[in-house]
Amino acid sequence: MAHPVDIHVGKRIRHRRWLIGMTQQQLAEKVGIKFQQIQKYETGANRVSASRLWDISDALDVNISFFFEGLQDETAKVVPEKARVPADLMGDKEALDLVRSYYAIPENQRRRLFELARVLSDVA
Template sequence: MPSDDNLERTAREPRPSPIDVHVGTRVRLRRTLLGMSQEKLGEALGLTFQQVQKYERGVNRIGASRLFDLARVLDVPIGFFFDDMPDAMGGSMNGVRRAMGFADSQDAFEDDTLHRRETLELVRAYYRITDPSVRKRVFDLIKSLTPPD
């Protein structure tokens, strides 16, 4: 049984669930990859951008119907929001997750580099290059500037 001090601390400092934070982070990741603002996402869902912010930070829990709407608007399967979940939050349940249609965790996505704003902006800019030959030259240039493996 928690002590009265713990109950008071919890009441003063409500903390979002780590799962809610993870799901919110995945919402933000996909929204950013699409180049969509919080305002645009909010409009598509009938929400204010402040509500979107709270979802993305995990402060507000996302209900099932809202998660369904987010998946539709962001054009991802619902399982996307649970992909790459740390083992401590149930990410080690890959067999169960596969059976439910969720994608397998990939070690590459555990690298924080892929979640940085700079990386997302670079990928979006790269794919806005419409000429395939120019895009290939940019790709080759970037590869030539990196140290060999």
């Protein structure tokens, strides 16, 4: 199954390509790949590597950030609010305290606590 980020980036590639009136074949030629690969990127079937996205952004005359615009809105539909991790997890004092406390627990008990947390997060 395609990752929501890959699908979003693919939609943005297609959107920009259509806006400037470029065919998949033309984009593929500018990037140096086959048009079938562009099709796979646009559907999210294949992930776009960083270097390939750089080439595509150059060919479509946009900044790389263009492909990620609106992503927050898209992923909010897919990832439940409770499952989100703060952007700066290691900058969160409570999270750091929790990690320190977790690793202070003996390993066999830590595994059991981990399983309990996993079960509770599935239920919540």
